[in-house]
Amino acid sequence: MMGFPRDRVKFNVGGKIFKTTATTLAVAGKKSFFGAMFDENWNLHSDAAITEHFIDRNPDYFGVLLDLLRTGELYIPPKIDKKFLYRDAEYYGILDHVKSAECDTFDGNRLRLAKSITGLLVGDGKFTPAIQAGPNGWCCVSQGSVAHVYDLILEEHPTINLDYRKVNDVCWVDSENIVVSSDEKIANGGIGLFRASTGELRYKFQVTDEMNDYTTGILSCSSDYKLFFNCRSTSNEHGIGVWDQVTGKQIDFLPYYTYGNASRLQWLHGTNCLMATSFHPRDENCCISLLDFRKNTMVMSWSDVRDRVKKPYITDQTKFRDVIAIEESYSICVVDENARLGSIDLRSTTDASVEWKETTRDNTNSSFFGEVRQSHGGWICDFSIDGDRLFALHGDEDIFDVWETPRPPIK
Structure with missing residues (x-):
């Protein structure tokens, strides 16, 4: 010692x-x-x-x-x-x-409501707001053509403004920089790198000629400075591309025809895979896939409906609203249409069934699972986890909640 x-x-x-x-x-x-x-x-x-x-x-x-x-x-x-x-x-x-x-390390069973932030002015309801947790306890709330940035003590910094272009997604590169995608074509500057604390535009990403027809949606970053982006062409073709943030060049592209347009991307550091989640508007099904870009293959997939071809499958017949992987517990956290939180064990290779946590209106229950639907803010339209904080954005009012895991009392 x-x-x-x-x-x-x-x-x-x-x-x-x-x-x-x-x-x-x-x-x-x-x-x-x-x-x-x-x-x-x-x-x-x-x-x-x-x-x-x-x-x-x-x-x-x-x-x-x-x-x-x-x-x-x-x-x-x-x-x-x-x-x-x-x-x-x-x-x-x-x-x-x-x-x-x-705060203690993240524990979904012991979360407490730390603070609620109101007054977002989320717009006229044409676009669904989204929230993205960042490093060091920061977060970013996007709505319409702007993104609101909040620091650790939940003070708002200058907004990121895209001049009337719709914000499709935001992604934290590190504690100082945010990548923002818009509904503008990629070749026309549809993805930009902004300074989180000031809202200043620092860089616009460029793409190869074959990507000129694509617009970018959902984003994700890896620890080795790669940026993953879901994109769609004017002919409705979908794919996931990769940028090297060091060189600023596009280095890969994986067609994503199997499940269509990805609704969420999340890089899994432990497995070096990208989790792509698709929510299908026609049949309201959810598909979760793990993509290995080292081999350009899909290494694992789940669906929330039974399928005789694809296995493993999720045995519960519910519909998902959101999905987040929590690598520390080797699980995928899911939220269904009834505001229940459940988990899928990533280590399972035969049956990816969901273990659900039932919600309750009993406010004496201090856990997040027991208060996932706050009466003052209505249903949760988006949530995000990074480090030891969970951010839940409500859809009925201009409010988001910050959840933390309290430290056990000192004996």
Whole structure:
């Protein structure tokens, strides 16, 4: 086990003196504000041990964060504004410590409603709004020709505006950038890369000549900087293309004739496959496929109707509204037309049946499964999960809910 020196360190924060040890500061990590005070062996630099360090920040917030490093527990006094505490935590590079102290890892059975955001002004109802969770607890809500971006503390940033072109989908590339697709043809700039915090357009993607006739819909990104896009031609041909974000070039295209137009794409990092979900408007069926682009093949598929040709199949005869894979639990989370949440075990190779969680109107039940339909917001039209947060967008009102998993009480 690595040992840390117990040299004392003195800080002058906004005129108030704080004393701590190298052991406490080392908890913040190398990438934090305090990491520069250590060498590669986690020893304090010689000048750091004897110098009083002045920091021109609010001492009240510093004291709360220092206690967090000391104890691993976060106590926010009533006089402390949480919004500014988060901003100072980001300044010191320990925002992840604050998040982990407040919330546990994602657990669908223990989720609690953390906050509801209203006043989206989602438009005139012509277009269905959508929500996309992003890294670091951010999210993006798209409606019509605009996309609203919210940060960790759920403050709204400048909107992304496509100048009256419909937003088809948004996809977080990383914590700073969002890719947005529109109903414009790809060759005419139908996909753009925007800065999340400012709404600034940074780049328009280009395609090969054979893709000039296509428009782009649903998007997804992989960890190795590949962008996947569902697209459709004017002759109603569907496919899934791949861009290399490093070179900016299109590198692959897989025809997707089997199930038609994909309604959701999600990259699965553990299996290096793309999950494509199709909701068929004619027969109201749902198909879930796993696509391996290394071999350009479909390696697995499910359907919510029995089919003598395709197996495995989902045995429940319900209709799905949405589908999200949760790799940590090797499962696919599904929402049906009755607002029930269920899961499909990805490890099953014979029968991909759904294990359902029944919803209830009993508000004393604190789990997300028990309150999936909030009476104040109506039915859920879209939801998204990233990290330890679930975002649920309601269809009846201009509102979305943020769900988190609380930490177990300290014994």
